[in-house]
Amino acid sequence: MASPAKTPPTSRLTPAKAEAAEALLSTPRPAGEAAWAQEVRAAAEARLRAMGAPARRDEYWKYVDPAPLLAGAEADVAGGAFDAVDGPAAHVGGAAPALEGVEASTLGAALSADLGWARALFGVLELAGQEKVARPLAALSTARAAHGFALRAVGKAPAPLRIVNAAGFARHLVRVESGAELTLLETGAATNTLFEIDLAPGATLHHIRVQEGARPAAAAQVFARLGEGAALRSFTLAADGALTRNETVADLAGDDASAHIGGAVLAKGATTIDSTVFVTHSGLRGESRQVFKNVVDEGARAVFQGKIFVRPEAQKTDGYQISQSILLSERAEFLAKPELEIYADDVKCSHGSTTGAMDPEALFYLRARGVPEREAVSLLVAAFVDEAVAEIEDEALADLVRARVAAWMAAR
Amino acid sequence: MLNIDNLHVKLEDEGAPILKGLSLDVPAGEVHAVMGPNGSGKSTLSYVLSGRDGYEVTAGSAQMDGEDLLAMEAEERAAHGLFLAFQYPVEIPGVSNMIFLRTALNAQRKARGEPELNAAEFLKLVRAEGQKLRIDADMLKRAVNVGFSGGEKKRNEILQMAVLQPRFCILDETDSGLDVDAMKLVASGVNALRSPDRGFLVITHYQRLLDHIQPDVVHILHDGRIIKTGGPDLALKVENEGYEGLIEAAA
Numbered sequence: 001m002a003s004p005a006k007t008p009p010t011s012r013l014t015p016a017k018a019e020a021a022e023a024l025l026s027t028p029r030p031a032g033e034a035a036w037a038q039e040v041r042a043a044a045e046a047r048l049r050a051m052g053a054p055a056r057r058d059e060y061w062k063y064v065d066p067a068p069l070l071a072g073a074e075a076d077v078a079g080g081a082f083d084a085v086d087g088p089a090a091h092v093g094g095a096a097p098a099l100e101g102v103e104a105s106t107l108g109a110a111l112s113a114d115l116g117w118a119r120a121l122f123g124v125l126e127l128a129g130q131e132k133v134a135r136p137l138a139a140l141s142t143a144r145a146a147h148g149f150a151l152r153a154v155g156k157a158p159a160p161l162r163i164v165n166a167a168g169f170a171r172h173l174v175r176v177e178s179g180a181e182l183t184l185l186e187t188g189a190a191t192n193t194l195f196e197i198d199l200a201p202g203a204t205l206h207h208i209r210v211q212e213g214a215r216p217a218a219a220a221q222v223f224a225r226l227g228e229g230a231a232l233r234s235f236t237l238a239a240d241g242a243l244t245r246n247e248t249v250a251d252l253a254g255d256d257a258s259a260h261i262g263g264a265v266l267a268k269g270a271t272t273i274d275s276t277v278f279v280t281h282s283g284l285r286g287e288s289r290q291v292f293k294n295v296v297d298e299g300a301r302a303v304f305q306g307k308i309f310v311r312p313e314a315q316k317t318d319g320y321q322i323s324q325s326i327l328l329s330e331r332a333e334f335l336a337k338p339e340l341e342i343y344a345d346d347v348k349c350s351h352g353s354t355t356g357a358m359d360p361e362a363l364f365y366l367r368a369r370g371v372p373e374r375e376a377v378s379l380l381v382a383a384f385v386d387e388a389v390a391e392i393e394d395e396a397l398a399d400l401v402r403a404r405v406a407a408w409m410a411a412r
Numbered sequence: 413m414l415n416i417d418n419l420h421v422k423l424e425d426e427g428a429p430i431l432k433g434l435s436l437d438v439p440a441g442e443v444h445a446v447m448g449p450n451g452s453g454k455s456t457l458s459y460v461l462s463g464r465d466g467y468e469v470t471a472g473s474a475q476m477d478g479e480d481l482l483a484m485e486a487e488e489r490a491a492h493g494l495f496l497a498f499q500y501p502v503e504i505p506g507v508s509n510m511i512f513l514r515t516a517l518n519a520q521r522k523a524r525g526e527p528e529l530n531a532a533e534f535l536k537l538v539r540a541e542g543q544k545l546r547i548d549a550d551m552l553k554r555a556v557n558v559g560f561s562g563g564e565k566k567r568n569e570i571l572q573m574a575v576l577q578p579r580f581c582i583l584d585e586t587d588s589g590l591d592v593d594a595m596k597l598v599a600s601g602v603n604a605l606r607s608p609d610r611g612f613l614v615i616t617h618y619q620r621l622l623d624h625i626q627p628d629v630v631h632i633l634h635d636g637r638i639i640k641t642g643g644p645d646l647a648l649k650v651e652n653e654g655y656e657g658l659i660e661a662a663a
Contacts, residue, residue: 360465365502365556368462369516369572370490370523379515383506383555 017052020070021136024053030108030146037111040123044142047127051134060133063303063335064274068217068243069137072191074167079187081210081237081404085397087159092166092190093147101155102182107171110150117175117198118150125196125223129249132309133278137219138247141194145171153182153203160206160397165190172196176203176230183394184208189241193220199230201254208397209236210404217243228254228283232261235392237401238273239266239408247276252286252314260289262391264401266408268297268328275323276305281314281347288318293388294325295381296332297412306351307339314344321351326358326384328377378409413611414438414580419472421453421460421636430456432636433472438580438629441608445622446615447647448633449655454615455499457633458584461613462496463489476580490516491523493579497569497586504556509568512556513538513575520576541574545601562589570601581605582613587621599624619651634659 025048029041054066090097096104110118123142129135148171149163160183163172170190174197176182183206199205207222218241224232238244250259265273279288294302304323325334336353358380366376385405392398414437421431430453438444448454460467461474463486474481481489504512518528529537542552545567557565566586573581583602587595602612602625614625622630622644630646631638634655639662640646650658 361502362504364464364486365498365504366512366516367486368464368490368496368498369512369576370487370520371516372487372519372523373485375515375519376487379507379511380504383504386506 013050013052014055017055018049020053020055021048021051024048024070024140025143027144029144030111033108033111034114036114036119037122041143044123044126044139047130048136048139048143051136051139054136058134060276060305063305063337064243064245064272066137066245069191069219069245071217074191074216079164079189079210079212081187081212081400082160082162082185084400085160085162085185087162087185089162089164090149091164092149092170092188096149097161099157099159099161101153101157101180102161103152103154105150107148107150107173108146110173115150117152118173121173121175121196121198125198125225126194128225128251129223129278135221135247135249137192138194138221138223141169141171141192141221145169145192145194148172151175151182153177153180156181157183160185162187164188165193167191170194174198174205176200176205178202180204182206183397185397186210189213189215189218190220191216191218193218195222195224197222197224197232199224199226199232201228201230203227204231204233206233206393207235208392208401210401211236211241211244212239212404212408213241215241219245219247221247222249224248224250224259226250226252226254226257226259229256230254231257232259233391233393234260235262235388235401236275237264237266237404238275239404240268240271241273242270243272245274245276247278249278250288251280251282252288253282255283256285257283258287260291260391262289262388263292264385264388264405265292265294265296265302266385266405267294267300267302268412269299271300272303273300274303274305276303278307278309279319281308281310281317281319281344283314285316286314286318288320289391290321290323291388291391292323293385294323294334295385296325296327296334298329299331301333301335303335304353305337305339307341308349308351310342310344310347310349312343315346317344317347317349319347319349323353324384325355326381327355328358378406381409382406413440413477414613415473415475417473419460419474420470421456421467422470424466424468429470430636431460434633434637436631436638438611438613440611442628443606443612443614443625444629444631445627445647446613446631446633447617447619447650450617452633453636454617454633455584458496458499458582458615461582462486462494487519488523490576490578491520495573495576495578495581497566497573497581497583499585499588501557501565501569503558505558507556509552509554509556510538513572516572517576538571538575541571544574544604545571545597547571563591563594566590566594566598567601570598574601574605579609580611580613582615584615585617586614587616587618595621596624619647622647632658634662
């Protein structure tokens with residue numbers, strides 16, 4: 001497919017970036033994999049060397065210093081947000097889960113075999129996602145990640161599948177076949193998490209993620225490709241942690257595809273949470289929504305970088321993006337960079353961003369009715385965040401996320 | 413019941429006083445009206461009594477049943493039984509009317525050491541009171557005051573009053589933005605709450621609300637002080653002659 005701009009706006013490869021890339025690659029490639037997988041890994045290594053490690057001076061890292069992400073601090077937070085959900089749990093590093101309608105194997109098994117669908121996916125969407133912006137941490141995952149799962153949904157799964165990440169890399173390959181539907185619930189923190197998600201025509205994937213608890217710097221990336229009429233429903237609750245960089249890269253490749261990417265960010269203390277989204281419309285009549293709500297308290301920083309990129313052939317695109325924040329303290333920061341890049345002439349795209357303190361009128365109204373200030377603030381924050389949480393279609397799962405928001409406010 | 417003595421109030425960040433020695437006593441069972449021209453201090457009085465931030469009391473006192481209102485937080489005043497019907501009810505997106513009311517009622521009950529109402533008990537109470545004010549289930553489900561008409565907002569205030577059962581009610585320009593039918597509905601809601609152990613302070617610019625909520629006493633507020641106190645006929649005098657004559661007579 002022709003693209004208007006072929007060269008990503010990568011900053012120049014400096015000696016420091018090259019050196020940092022070498023350091024990232026200093027561990028050996030996972031052993032015992034099939035020749036094709038080794039080729040993919042070798043290509044990713046070359047890619048990473050060519051672009052260098054991310055640095056603060058890169059435009060894409062304007063608001064967040066990536067240095068802590070390169071230090072490789074061990075993150076290991078289990079997270080029990082979805083413990084109450086009836087469904088199998090897959091622990092990264094452990095055995096593949098068993099769930100009706102899903103063919104599951106470990107990443108290691110998938111890369112040691114000649115699994116056609118996995119071969120068509122591993123490193124492929126990551127590479128495609130490098131087209132407009134250099135994403136060195138994604139190339140690093142392709143080069144080095146040894147653990148994770150390969151999941152192929154062939155029917156409508158009867159229950160959600162839980163994925164619990166562990167320290168180090170977590171790399172997941174997900175293919176949802178035509179007409180199939182799968183719900184993934186993700187908790188736990190890896191230093192570098194990456195999903196490649198391929199949705200066949202008419203496929204649906206719900207991906208709901210909770211990142212919470214004290215944890216060191218972590219990057220999580222999602223690369224998704226949507227076939228004709230496919231639907232991606234992605235939601236992330238990110239709370240606290242030293243530095244969290246969540247990147248979602250989605251290409252609505254087929255006609256009539258639909259991607260909803262929601263996020264709620266709860267940040268306080270020495271915390272930076274960055275939600276970066278890049279939605280590409282390649283097919284006709286694609287519909288995309290980005291809904292992000294940030295609650296930022298004393299000392300913390302939240303970042304939103306959201307882009308809607310519409311290719312010339314993607315007529316009748318309907319793109320929407322909103323990022324809003326409530327600052328609960330004077331020492332709280334929200335930085336937003338909304339972007340539209342549109343090459344088709346018959347599209348509807350809009351974006352908005354707001355930031356401000358809690359509405360004092362609403363707060364007084366509640367207090368004048370007898371609601372103590374603390375409870376009133378929690379109620380107003382919950383209502384604010386709920387516009388993003390409501391993006392979760394399953395009410396029971398949305399309620400579990402609401403409970404995590406309430407717990408965060410109660411502990412505040 | 414409500415005793416305001418020599419109350420002096422200014423805005424926190426401005427020097428000029430707004431209330432300049434206001435004194436007022438409302439015994440239990442009575443409805444007192446406070447009338448006054450624009451800028452006389454009517455809204456300041458309602459806000460300072462209900463505990464809104466931004467005001468500074470420089471002298472005087474305000475007590476309810478002998479307890480110092482001014483020492484309490486807004487939520488404590490509410491739990492103590494004080495209710496302000498807002499001139500401009502606030503919209504709260506994302507919080508349903510039901511959740512709002514139930515949270516408020518149970519917070520007050522908890523503060524008073526009373527058992528909280530469960531969902532079924534609460535629903536029964538709200539439905540019964542809502543019916544009287546023609547507030548249907550749909551309005552109860554909607555976010556607080558969001559998309560409500562002026563009349564709906566004011567009826568919603570009275571619903572809150574009926575559900576919370578305060579001991580003392582301040583109505584701040586409740587008639588503003590109401591047509592005659594809505595005003596009658598609101599007034600009947602207020603009148604239904606009149607009782608020997610409950611007091612009311614009805615703040616209004618115009619006399620017309622007082623046709624429907626008959627006051628026992630009428631006070632005229634001007635330049636931060638009560639300049640005249642009388643019976644219901646005082647309101648009629650204002651309606652017929654305006655405030656000018658009263659202000660000149662007091663000068």
